[in-house]
Structures are given as C-alpha cells and as structure tokens.
Amino acid sequence: MDQMTQLCRELKDKLSEYLDGDLESALCAEIERHLQGCDNCRVMVDTLNKTITLYRNYGQVSVPPDTHGRLTRVLRLEMLKNQPARADDNSHPPGGRDQ
Ligand SMILES: [Zn+2]
Secondary structure, eight states: OOOOHHHHHHHHHHHHHHTTOOOOOHHHHHHHHHHHOOOHHHHHHHHHHHHHHHHTTTTSSSSHHHOOOOOOHHHHHHHHHHHHHOOTSSSSSSSTOOO
C-alpha cells in the first residue's frame, strides 16, 4: 500500500537535509529503513537526488526557468521509466499538469 504516512511527510521535510548529509545518523538510518518499504519516498529521494546531481553538473550558474521546466520534464520521464508498470494507477495521472 503506498499511502502517505506521517513519516512520509516528515521525510519530505527533511529530504534535502538528508541528501546533503546534514542529518544525524540515527535519523538517516530511520529514513533509509523507511525507504526500503515505501515506494513513494524512494521515488521521491531518487528524483531529488537526480535533480541535485544535474544541478551540480550545471555548476553554480543559475538555471533559466525554461531550462528548469525542461529538466523537470526529463526527470519526470526518467521517473516513469523507472517505475514498474501499474495497471490500476489512474488516481494520479503523471504529467497531469501539462496540457
Ligand atoms: Zn514514505
């Protein structure tokens, strides 16, 4: 069952700290344990991780909004590719905000 739990929400708040390595190790362990059982959060971490990597590859230059939009789209596609196909996943259509 991929439901947003309290821990999911907490994790979302602390995700950037987690990826930056700013969290205490006890909390990191907790997050990692949660990730093993939660597809939602795993995808979230993975996506953010890729985003950060991409931004780092771009260096410290500011990314124009258009590029940012394209990046997001590419990331979303990557995400979809990495997701196992789900027959019954029509509650959250991917890319639903794009017309
Ligand atoms: Zn979760």
